[in-house]
Amino acid sequence: MTTLNETHDTALTSWVDSANDADSGFPVQNLPYAVYRRRGSQEAWRPGVAIGDRVLDLAALARQNPYDGLAAQALAACTGSNLNALMALGQPHWSALRLALSRALRAGSPLQGQLEPLLVAQADAEYTTPAHIGDYTDFYISLHHATAVGRQFRPDNPLLPNYKWVPIGYHGRASSIGVEQRFPRPVGQTRPSADGQAPQFGPCQRLDYELELGVYVGKGNAQGERIPLDQADEHVFGLCLLNDWSARDIQGWEYQPLGPFLAKNFASTISPWIVTMEALEPFRIAWNRQEGEPQPLPYLSSERNRTHGAYDVELEVFLATEASRQAGHAPARLSASNFRDAYWNIAQLIAHHTVNGCNLQPGDLLGTGTLSGPAPDQAGSLLELTQGGKTPIELPWGETRTFLQDGDQVILRAHCQKAGYPRIGFGEASGTVLPAR
Amino acid sequence: MTTLNETHDTALTSWVDSANDADSGFPVQNLPYAVYRRRGSQEAWRPGVAIGDRVLDLAALARQNPYDGLAAQALAACTGSNLNALMALGQPHWSALRLALSRALRAGSPLQGQLEPLLVAQADAEYTTPAHIGDYTDFYISLHHATAVGRQFRPDNPLLPNYKWVPIGYHGRASSIGVEQRFPRPVGQTRPSADGQAPQFGPCQRLDYELELGVYVGKGNAQGERIPLDQADEHVFGLCLLNDWSARDIQGWEYQPLGPFLAKNFASTISPWIVTMEALEPFRIAWNRQEGEPQPLPYLSSERNRTHGAYDVELEVFLATEASRQAGHAPARLSASNFRDAYWNIAQLIAHHTVNGCNLQPGDLLGTGTLSGPAPDQAGSLLELTQGGKTPIELPWGETRTFLQDGDQVILRAHCQKAGYPRIGFGEASGTVLPAR
Numbered sequence: 116m117t118t119l120n121e122t123h124d125t126a127l128t129s130w131v132d133s134a135n136d137a138d139s140g141f142p143v144q145n146l147p148y149a150v151y152r153r154r155g156s157q158e159a160w161r162p163g164v165a166i167g168d169r170v171l172d173l174a175a176l177a178r179q180n181p182y183d184g185l186a187a188q189a190l191a192a193c194t195g196s197n198l199n200a201l202m203a204l205g206q207p208h209w210s211a212l213r214l215a216l217s218r219a220l221r222a223g224s225p226l227q228g229q230l231e232p233l234l235v236a237q238a239d240a241e242y243t244t245p246a247h248i249g250d251y252t253d254f255y256i257s258l259h260h261a262t263a264v265g266r267q268f269r270p271d272n273p274l275l276p277n278y279k280w281v282p283i284g285y286h287g288r289a290s291s292i293g294v295e296q297r298f299p300r301p302v303g304q305t306r307p308s309a310d311g312q313a314p315q316f317g318p319c320q321r322l323d324y325e326l327e328l329g330v331y332v333g334k335g336n337a338q339g340e341r342i343p344l345d346q347a348d349e350h351v352f353g354l355c356l357l358n359d360w361s362a363r364d365i366q367g368w369e370y371q372p373l374g375p376f377l378a379k380n381f382a383s384t385i386s387p388w389i390v391t392m393e394a395l396e397p398f399r400i401a402w403n404r405q406e407g408e409p410q411p412l413p414y415l416s417s418e419r420n421r422t423h424g425a426y427d428v429e430l431e432v433f434l435a436t437e438a439s440r441q442a443g444h445a446p447a448r449l450s451a452s453n454f455r456d457a458y459w460n461i462a463q464l465i466a467h468h469t470v471n472g473c474n475l476q477p478g479d480l481l482g483t484g485t486l487s488g489p490a491p492d493q494a495g496s497l498l499e500l501t502q503g504g505k506t507p508i509e510l511p512w513g514e515t516r517t518f519l520q521d522g523d524q525v526i527l528r529a530h531c532q533k534a535g536y537p538r539i540g541f542g543e544a545s546g547t548v549l550p551a552r
Numbered sequence: 553m554t555t556l557n558e559t560h561d562t563a564l565t566s567w568v569d570s571a572n573d574a575d576s577g578f579p580v581q582n583l584p585y586a587v588y589r590r591r592g593s594q595e596a597w598r599p600g601v602a603i604g605d606r607v608l609d610l611a612a613l614a615r616q617n618p619y620d621g622l623a624a625q626a627l628a629a630c631t632g633s634n635l636n637a638l639m640a641l642g643q644p645h646w647s648a649l650r651l652a653l654s655r656a657l658r659a660g661s662p663l664q665g666q667l668e669p670l671l672v673a674q675a676d677a678e679y680t681t682p683a684h685i686g687d688y689t690d691f692y693i694s695l696h697h698a699t700a701v702g703r704q705f706r707p708d709n710p711l712l713p714n715y716k717w718v719p720i721g722y723h724g725r726a727s728s729i730g731v732e733q734r735f736p737r738p739v740g741q742t743r744p745s746a747d748g749q750a751p752q753f754g755p756c757q758r759l760d761y762e763l764e765l766g767v768y769v770g771k772g773n774a775q776g777e778r779i780p781l782d783q784a785d786e787h788v789f790g791l792c793l794l795n796d797w798s799a800r801d802i803q804g805w806e807y808q809p810l811g812p813f814l815a816k817n818f819a820s821t822i823s824p825w826i827v828t829m830e831a832l833e834p835f836r837i838a839w840n841r842q843e844g845e846p847q848p849l850p851y852l853s854s855e856r857n858r859t860h861g862a863y864d865v866e867l868e869v870f871l872a873t874e875a876s877r878q879a880g881h882a883p884a885r886l887s888a889s890n891f892r893d894a895y896w897n898i899a900q901l902i903a904h905h906t907v908n909g910c911n912l913q914p915g916d917l918l919g920t921g922t923l924s925g926p927a928p929d930q931a932g933s934l935l936e937l938t939q940g941g942k943t944p945i946e947l948p949w950g951e952t953r954t955f956l957q958d959g960d961q962v963i964l965r966a967h968c969q970k971a972g973y974p975r976i977g978f979g980e981a982s983g984t985v986l987p988a989r
Contacts, residue, residue: 249686250727255810268809275808280751281741285810286723286817290687290911291775299776301908304718304849314717316849338728338819339736339989365908371712372705373692373722374811377908380723382775412741412753471738471756471802471814472989474727552776552909 133167140540185211242387246478288380318551326495347462384546437522570604577977622648679824683915725817755988758800763932784899821983874959
């Protein structure tokens with residue numbers, strides 16, 4: 116179990132000046148991981164850690180071999196083209212490396228001279244998927260989203276009887292997950308215009324985003340063995356942003372009885388940075404069911420989970436369009452919500468996923484599902500914000516949107532903030548819709 | 553496009569005598585691939601090809617480097633612990649290696665003396681998953697299965713309106729796919745005994761098998777690009793058997809609205825051997841919709857697909873129990889069906905899966921879904937054979953079954969057979985249910 120330690124000390128500053136900017140998002144208390152190289156180069160992809168507006172090259176640091184013990188073992192796992200080896204090591208190794216990097220990057224570190232040549236400006240870097248994602252599971256943990264969307268697919272039956280008992284999830288496509296994606300509008304079948312007619316076929320007309328967080332599995336479990344709720348923390352490495360692009364018209368026609376398929380698997384955009392659970396420790400909060408809601412079954416319920424189950428993470432969605440970019444407007448904020456409003460929490464997802472003996476592996480990604488809040492303007496998708504396309508939203512530069520147009524760029528951002536603690540940023544997940552092929 | 557060639561010559565025999573036995577299943581016209589090592593050893597897993605009751609060590613053959621050109625390149629891709637590199641090369645390479653192996657293993661080959669030391673008895677070998685399966689997709693292509701199962705989950709609405717237009721599929725779990733699996737009975741939530749009550753929780757009471765074929769993707773496609781129907785053959789490497797174990801009671805409670813999850817992802821058992829599409833070429837048959845059925849949309853329809861779309865593959869399910877093993881009975885055959893009776897075919901699955909730009913990768917596995925035939929005794933699951941557990945089946949040694957009991961072993965087998973051609977076998981997919989933990 117992670118606890119607060121010297122790496123969370125609010126008095127710490129870094130010898131990388133930009134990390135001490137209150138809005139940096141990447142102070143020395145954060146230290147998120149990514150896999151990067153110099154933009155446009157043919158260099159090997161390698162793990163890095165963010166500090167202010169820089170990336171520290173962990174593969175190069177590993178070659179200098181400045182540590183011993185667990186930190187050295189953890190750093191030695193940061194020399195490949197993904198973070199799976201580090202993820203597989205487990206919490207004591209993750210903590211040891213975090214402490215070592217915190218000490219190395221804080222003001223006054225004797226390693227400053229040695230590390231300065233290993234820094235690259237984030238503006239000069241490009242990123243790739245930071246883990247080999249063996250399996251991707253998407254959950255559905257916002258009651259507000261499930262109700263709003265359910266109403267549109269099943270007006271008479273928005274919330275199914277299982278929702279308040281089962282953390283509903285399904286398997287998604289791992290191969291089409293990427294960072295900074297630019298993808299053609301998907302093509303496919305949609306519902307016939309009249310019963311008994313052939314379906315319609317063509318480019319999706321109701322293309323949407325979904326505002327989610329992604330949870331990276333750290334240590335896995337053997338097939339046939341479950342991860343108990345109170346051990347789940349040891350199996351979670353960190354969080355990223357996740358845009359689960361959705362073709363609503365394809366989804367509406369294909370999804371019964373086995374769930375969404377082509378409506379989702381053409382692209383899923385993640386943020387390059389993984390914010391570790393240890394960096395988020397100061398933002399753990401109690402998790403409680405509201406009065407009148409059923410208490411979870413015993414395998415999804417514990418005192419520890421009630422007192423520490425949730426995280427306070429602010430989420431935002433921004434939209435830029437062809438027109439806004441040409442006119443030089445900043446992206447417009449479409450909505451904001453908070454992870455704390457979810458109906459289920461991360462430990463419950465891990466315990467549920469493995470209760471039947473399903474094996475998780477390092478690098479697996481669990482999506483939370485769209486994180487809509489209780490208020491209408493906290494909706495995490497256009498489907499919700501526009502009431503199924505019936506009420507267009509107005510953009511500050513005069514355009515309107517029901518669903519996404521070609522050229523639209525959706526940007527997800529997240530951060531943690533509280534008085535007296537530096538802002539912990541997630542960076543952003545950005546993706547752009549191209550015309551259908 | 554593969555065509556019949558000298559490797560399909562029925563006059564060919566092998567210098568490995570057991571390959572010439574009419575019932576071998578692994579004659580020189582088959583040449584399926586697996587990844588194996590000597591049973592109980594710590595040897596490296598390596599690709600092998602079956603000939604009669606032997607396995608030829610392809611990694612060792614590659615070190616001898618007896619070929620040049622495409623065959624040498626293909627053989628050089630057979631030195632790792634999976635077949636993904638070979639799968640990625642594509643049809644010309646696969647054909648070249650098949651031809652080279654056919655010539656090397658046929659009677660009179662000058663390579664006999666060189667190859668004999670590279671053979672191991674299959675009885676002395678153990679197998680592992682032959683590919684790194686990046687993504688696993690399960691389809692639902694038997695109309696007979698979809699109707700029978702639909703009737704049990706939705707009595708008033710067994711076949712949904714999309715079924716005859718959309719090759720229904722969903723993403724499954726890749727991590728829990730394996731060969732010769734022995735897994736504990738899954739545990740989970742099931743439907744409350746009365747509306748408004750808490751769900752029940754415990755070991756699955758309605759554990760079932762599903763008789764399927766698995767389709768290994770060979771060459772992949774880039775994200776955003778689709779594979780046209782008539783190019784699908786170039787992207788399919790071969791077939792295996794697949795048992796998609798299913799916890800029907802967990803499935804019934806969890807599956808709406810996003811599809812099956814914990815009901816399926818605890819285990820999926822494949823056969824170790826991959827029968828290549830080229831070996832199956834003599835068993836291609838026309839694919840036709842029965843009169844009165846709608847014709848597929850243009851992206852799922854072509855002259856070539858109608859004349860060559862289907863395969864004639866006989867499938868069988870066998871059951872052994874604790875009691876039958878103790879009494880020395882042979883496993884009982886529960887049912888038999890044929891792949892030709894499926895409503896959709898392999899090329900259609902590939903074209904549909906990629907029509908939205910979803911990227912397939914070498915080694916991806918597509919399940920067909922349960923291959924039930926039109927007659928009740930051709931059902932590919934206990935759910936169908938026992939009418940949802942209402943009508944127990946009687947086993948020859950006096951036991952009955954509605955769903956699977958602890959200790960039950962399910963064995964799937966398949967073969968292709970026609971007059972004047974040696975039997976092409978698939979080996980078997982075998983898995984055993986252990987008590988819940």
